[in-house]
Amino acid sequence: MKAIILAAGQGTRLRPLTSDKPKCMVEYQNKPIIDYILEVMKESCIFNIAIVNGYKKDVLEEYLKDESLAFYTNNNFDKTNMVSTLFCAKDFMDDDLIISYADIVYNKEVLEKLLKSDSDFSVVVDRKWRELWSQRMENPLEDAETLKIKDRKIIELGKKPNDYTDIEGQYIGLIKISKKIVNKVIELYQQLDKENEYDKQNFDNMYMTSFIQIIIDNLTDIKPVFIDGGWIEVDCIDDLKSYKII
Numbered sequence: 001m002k003a004i005i006l007a008a009g010q011g012t013r014l015r016p017l018t019s020d021k022p023k024c025m026v027e028y029q030n031k032p033i034i035d036y037i038l039e040v041m042k043e044s045c046i047f048n049i050a051i052v053n054g055y056k057k058d059v060l061e062e063y064l065k066d067e068s069l070a071f072y073t074n075n076n077f078d079k080t081n082m083v084s085t086l087f088c089a090k091d092f093m094d095d096d097l098i099i100s101y102a103d104i105v106y107n108k109e110v111l112e113k114l115l116k117s118d119s120d121f122s123v124v125v126d127r128k129w130r131e132l133w134s135q136r137m138e139n140p141l142e143d144a145e146t147l148k149i150k151d152r153k154i155i156e157l158g159k160k161p162n163d164y165t166d167i168e169g170q171y172i173g174l175i176k177i178s179k180k181i182v183n184k185v186i187e188l189y190q191q192l193d194k195e196n197e198y199d200k201q202n203f204d205n206m207y208m209t210s211f212i213q214i215i216i217d218n219l220t221d222i223k224p225v226f227i228d229g230g231w232i233e234v235d236c237i238d239d240l241k242s243y244k245i246i
Contacts, residue, residue: 001115002095003046005037007102008054008074008085013236022056024102025063028234034060036105038067041098044111050092051102052085054078081205087189093182101173106231110174119223120178121185121215123154128228129170136239145209147171147224154222158199158209169224171209172231181220188219 011023018026024034034051041049050070053060054077061071072089074080086099098114106124114124125147126132133140146159146166161167177185189211194203198210216222234240 001046001098002048002050002092003041003098003100004086004089004092005034005049005051005100005102006082006085007034007051007060008077008080008088009082009103010055010078011103014234017237018055020056021059022053022102023234025056025060026234026240028105028232028240032063033105033234034064034102037100037102040106040108040111041100043108044115046098048095050089052089054085076204079204081201082208083189083206083211084204086208087186090186093177093186094179095182096179097177097182099175099177101233103235104173104231104233106172106174110172110227110230113227114174114176114225117176117223117225119176119221120181121220122176122223122225123212124172124174124227124231125154125169125224126172126227126229126231127169129167130164131229132232133170144170149224152223154212154216154224156213156216158207158213169226171212172227173208173233174231175212176225184219185215188215 007022007024009023011018014023014026025032050072052072052074054074057073070092074085074088114122130140137143144161144167146156146161147169148156149168157171198206
C-alpha cells in the first residue's frame with residue numbers, strides 16, 4: 001500500500017497563517033495538519049508515502065526532512081488544481097494507493113474503514129456532513145456539493161445541489177484506488193481533451209470531483225465508504241476556531 005498526500009496549494013484563505021508556510025503546516029490544536037495525516041497513516045501501517053508539494057516547498061521539505069518520504073513537486077501550483085497536483089506523482093502510482101488531501105484531519109477509524117474496502121475505487125463519504133458544515137457556516141447548502149448513490153454506487157458528485165435531497169453525504173478528500181486499475185486511471189487522465197472544460201474549469205484546474213465523475217462515467221464503479229464524522233477540513237481561519245475536537 002502506498003499513499004499520496006496532495007499538499008501543493010497556497011491556502012490563500014488561511015493567510016496570514018500561510019504567508020511563510022504551506023497550508024498543510026498550519027496548526028490545528030497546536031499541531032500541524034500534516035502531522036495528523038502522517039501519524040494516522042503510520043498507525044495504519046502505511047509507510048510508503050509521497051507528498052506532492054508546491055507552494056513553500058522548501059519549508060515543507062525542511063520540516064519533514066527526518067521523515068522517510070518521497071517528494072514530488074507541482075511547479076505550476078499557482079495555476080493548477082488538485083488533479084494536476086496528483087498526476088505530478090504518476091510515477092509513484094504503481095500499487096494499491098491511498099490519496100489524501102492535505103487540509104483535512106481524520107482519525108484512524110476513518111482511514112481503517114477505507115483500507116478495508118474491497119472496491120477498485122473507493123471514496124470516503126460523511127453521512128453526518130451537515131453537523132460539521134453547521135459549525136462552519138449558517139447555510140450548509142451554499143457550500144455543499146451533490147452526492148447521489150444508487151445500488152450502493154456513487155452516480156453523481158460535485159455539482160451544485162438544489163436542496164438537501166441531492167446530498168446523501170459529502171466526499172471528504174480521501175480516496176483508495178486498487179493496483180488493478182491504477183494504470184487505467186492514469187491512462188484515462190492522459191487521454192482527456194486538454195482543450196475542453198470540465199465543470200466550467202479548464203483542464204489544468206479541473207476539480208477532483210470532476211475527475212471522479214469522469215471515472216464513474218467512463219471507467220469503473222465507485223464505492224462510497226460511509227463514515228459518521230471523525231474528520232474536519234481546514235479551509236479558512238474561522239474553521240480553526242469553529243470546530244469541536246474530532
